[in-house]
Amino acid sequence: MPSTMSNMNAPMIHAQDIHKRFGALEVLKGVSLDIGKGEVVAVIGPSGSGKSTFLRCLNHLETINRGRIDIEGESLVTTDAHGVFHYVPDVDVRRICGKMGMVFQHFNLFPHMTVLQNVIEAPITVKGLRSEAIIPKAEELLRKVGLLDKRDSYPSRLSGGQKQRVAIARALAMAPDIMLFDEPTSALDPELTGEVLRTMRELAEEHMTMLVVTHEMAFAREVASRVVFMDAGEILESRPAKELFASPEHPRTKAFLENML
């Protein structure tokens, strides 16, 4: 295993030539992206462009067909000269993917657990922490997302925006180095997106490395350090947010932005 020192300059996420097929449909056609420490990268693009699939490949919710993924300098999957992909053993996959937290469009909170139980479940079950050790930290996270008063409520009692903020706290409780967001506001009523975006903005200000698949152009423009435009399974542009919004280079980016704004 490479030493930590040699990984200091490695990008947080290194994805190279990722190919993903669902049956005959090629969803990702060679996507490459590097994300540095503290970067906030927004991935935008039309529906079906493969942006969610790309995100899901990074933490192995989907298995890629070809390409290479390194997380903080450690290989998750590589492809040999014959085009055959090799994932590292399951134990390592879990450990490497454990560096990333994820927030889903549909929250995926555990309905049979209270808000606090949702947050402390994985630290206790996965990391083996004692509840006395994790509860103060969990309460701190809930205070941070503004939901400490809901600690003993069940998720069904919460609004969509509150559920998503709990989901963020739950992911943060595992102390990830990277946060992946898969359309975190797409399932919310418009008036509830603000509270979630505010939480994400705070996270960005604390220099959390973030990859956000989103339709929120305002968020991408104001919070993201870099914006990636995907269409039809390819990255067409990857540039600083201000540049991309001010002067999109690719005609398809231009058409997409004109439609969205």
Place this chain on the structure above:
Amino acid sequence: MNYVFDIMGPLLEGTGVTIQVFLITLVLSVPFGLCLALLRISRFRVVSGLVNGYIWLMRGTPLMLQMLFIYFALPFVPVIGIRLPDFPAAIVAFVLNYSAYFAEIFRAGIQSIDRGQYEGARVLGMTYTQTMRRIVLPQVIKRILPPMSNETITLVKDTSLIYVLAMNDLLRAARGIVQRDFTTTPFVVAAVFYLVMTLVLTMAFQHLEKKYAVYDE
């Protein structure tokens, strides 16, 4: 009324047998059923195919036939041939049969859990076993309480089938008295006994449903 007290002895004895068969079957076939359900949803085709075939066999033939087979025919089967006394034979048949039904209830429950729950657990680093134990199965229990209630009540009444092995359960005890005394009163008493047993079960399940009602999905 005095007559009812007179026949109470043998009827209670029969009830004892009925309750034993019921409890032992329940305690064994619920975990077996869960294991079968997990094997049935396994990615390994051969495993799930075998379990599927087993469930088909057990649900597709009468429980009484299965009991008769295990008691009378099993001793003559080569290799696994074994002669079981009546009570163990009945238990084996009931457990084999009810495990199949419970397996299907568990499977339906497990498959009704949203894929997002698995993904939510997975991105938190949980293993398959942890996900099942902590996330999926606790939610499955809530969902399968109504069909489980149905099935256990059916089990109480199915225990009366053991009369074919000449065992003295509640119903056979009652019938014996009916034939001896030429009165149908023992049947009425037996019916009341069954109703009391199923009432206890119904209330137990209602209690569980209330307990699980603290959260909605």
